[in-house]
Amino acid sequence: MEIPTRHETVLDPTVLRLGDLYAQALLEGLSVEQADAVAAELDALGDVMDSVPGASDLLLGFMGRSEDRTRRLERVFKGRVSERVEALLGVLERHGRLTVLPSVIRSFRRRLNEKCGRVAMTLTTATPLDAAELASIRASLAASLGVEPMLTTRVDESLVGGAVLRVGDRVFDSSVRNQLDQLRRKIVAGENKASSQ
Numbered sequence: 001m002e003i004p005t006r007h008e009t010v011l012d013p014t015v016l017r018l019g020d021l022y023a024q025a026l027l028e029g030l031s032v033e034q035a036d037a038v039a040a041e042l043d044a045l046g047d048v049m050d051s052v053p054g055a056s057d058l059l060l061g062f063m064g065r066s067e068d069r070t071r072r073l074e075r076v077f078k079g080r081v082s083e084r085v086e087a088l089l090g091v092l093e094r095h096g097r098l099t100v101l102p103s104v105i106r107s108f109r110r111r112l113n114e115k116c117g118r119v120a121m122t123l124t125t126a127t128p129l130d131a132a133e134l135a136s137i138r139a140s141l142a143a144s145l146g147v148e149p150m151l152t153t154r155v156d157e158s159l160v161g162g163a164v165l166r167v168g169d170r171v172f173d174s175s176v177r178n179q180l181d182q183l184r185r186k187i188v189a190g191e192n193k194a195s196s197q
Contacts, residue, residue, distance in 0.1 A: 019103025020111075026088055026104070027111050034084075035112050041085045046105045060098045069093055119147040122166040126159040126175070 027035055049056040058072070073089050081089075092098045113120065123129075123137065134153065141149040145167075156164075160176035 015100050015103050016107075018097060018100045019105075020107040022088065022092070022097075022100065022104045023107035023111050026084065026108055027115070030084075032116055035115075038082060038084055039109055039112050041081050042105045042108055045081075045085070046102060049102065056102075060101060069098070113150065117147050118150050119145070119167060120150045120152070122152045122154060124154040124156050124159065124164040124166075124175075126155070126157055126161050126163075128155050129153060 026038065030038065045059075049059060059076075070090075070093055073093055077086050077089060088104070089098070089101075092101060092104075112118075121141065129137070134151070138149055138151055141147075141151070158177060160180070162173075162175040162177075162179070164175050164178075165172040
């Protein structure tokens with residue numbers, strides 16, 4: 001039984017670079033529709049690896065000999081995933097790089113989103129939004145930002161009202177809670193200024 005001497009992570013620069021190279025190669029020559037289908041398969045695979053205890057270790061080959069892992073891959077995935085994803089898994093296994101699969105999955109999604117002008121955003125509101133409100137917000141974001149918003153919504157009642165939009169590292173906070181916090185800071189600053197005079 002092979003035992004890895006080091007557990008590679010997605011923060012390892014080598015793993016990130018390799019994952020990006022495999023993702024780039026996987027994306028080449030695919031139409032947007034084909035690439036979306038591959039991304040959905042990879043996302044589902046990533047979800048299984050994240051949510052099923054032991055699935056990641058079993059799939060990524062931390063256990064067993066190379067021949068066993070190859071047979072396991074064929075037994076699990078043959079006819080259940082597209083030929084493209086099956087080929088990717090086979091190439092990664094043959095080169096002893098199954099451990100970069102999580103990085104490939106993330107890089108593929110990022111590259112596909114960049115290619116299609118899609119931007120992931122998180123919108124947090126005090127109350128749930130209905131379908132019409134959500135469609136209106138998506139259309140407004142698309143028109144103002146010139147991208148296709150991939151909107152994830154969350155509800156946080158502590159916002160009181162308004163919304164918080166996170167786009168990458170930027171946060172746009174128009175919540176009532178934030179406005180009240182700003183007002184409180186101004187009042188405190190005014191009181192401190194008045195008491196010091």
